[in-house]
Amino acid sequence: MKRIFLDVDEPIADFVGAANTFYGVDIPKEEITKWELPYERYGKTHNSFWDGLTEDFWADMPKQPWCDELIDFLESQDSYSVCLLTAPSYRGATGKQRWIRKNLPKFYNEKRYLIGPAKSFCAGPDSILIDDRGKNCDDFIAPPLGFVGGRAIV
Numbered sequence: 453m454k455r456i457f458l459d460v461d462e463p464i465a466d467f468v469g470a471a472n473t474f475y476g477v478d479i480p481k482e483e484i485t486k487w488e489l490p491y492e493r494y495g496k497t498h499n500s501f502w503d504g505l506t507e508d509f510w511a512d513m514p515k516q517p518w519c520d521e522l523i524d525f526l527e528s529q530d531s532y533s534v535c536l537l538t539a540p541s542y543r544g545a546t547g548k549q550r551w552i553r554k555n556l557p558k559f560y561n562e563k564r565y566l567i568g569p570a571k572s573f574c575a576g577p578d579s580i581l582i583d584d585r586g587k588n589c590d591d592f593i594a595p596p597l598g599f600v601g602g603r604a605i606v
Contacts, residue, residue: 454578456526457537457571460548461513462584464522465555470513474505502541510547515555523556526582536565537574537581539588575602 461467468481475494483490491501516522526534536559538548545567553560566574571581571588572595579602581592589604 454532455574455576455580456529456532456534457566457574457579457581457583458523458526458534459571459581459583459585459588460536460538460551462516463582464516464519465513465551466516467513470509471505474509475501505541505543507543507547507550510541510544511550511554513551519555532580534564535559535574537571537583538565538567539569539571540567572596572599572601576600577602579603580605 458464468479468484471494472478475496477494479490479493489498489501491498494501496504523534526532536552536556540548548567549560549565552565559565571583572591575581575592575595577600579592581589581602581604583589583592583604584606586606589606592604593601595601
């Protein structure tokens with residue numbers, strides 16, 4: 453079976469919009485490239501930005517307007533199975549699980565989601581990663597430790 457691994461934050465959940473609201477700023481998404489967040493514009497350091505995000509922040513991120521349409525399209529592809537693949541952060545794993553349960557209950561109920569930092573371990577010749585972070589895609593295509601890579605869409 454061929455596999456499509458779909459990241460949650462940004463491809464289907466509006467992380468940037470939620471972070472802007474949470475921290476009271478308005479940073480256009482176009483200013484964020486390859487996930488180099490402008491922490492100073494949020495009035496934070498790297499660590500204080502991520503440490504400040506609560507479980508409810510992750511659970512309550514709004515869905516992207518195209519989320520359901522994208523999921524339907526991906527699931528309509530013959531011979532591909534779709535699995536959500538998202539990295540955890542402090543307090544993020546439980547919040548992301550709550551987000552999946554609330555917004556994509558089919559994936560939650562069928563246990564078609566993985567929460568972990570090593571996305572490249574899911575790579576293989578019949579796998580595709582859809583992710584907004586360039587490094588995740590690079591590692592998926594050419595995984596460390598000599599695994600066989602997959603394909604990726606940023």
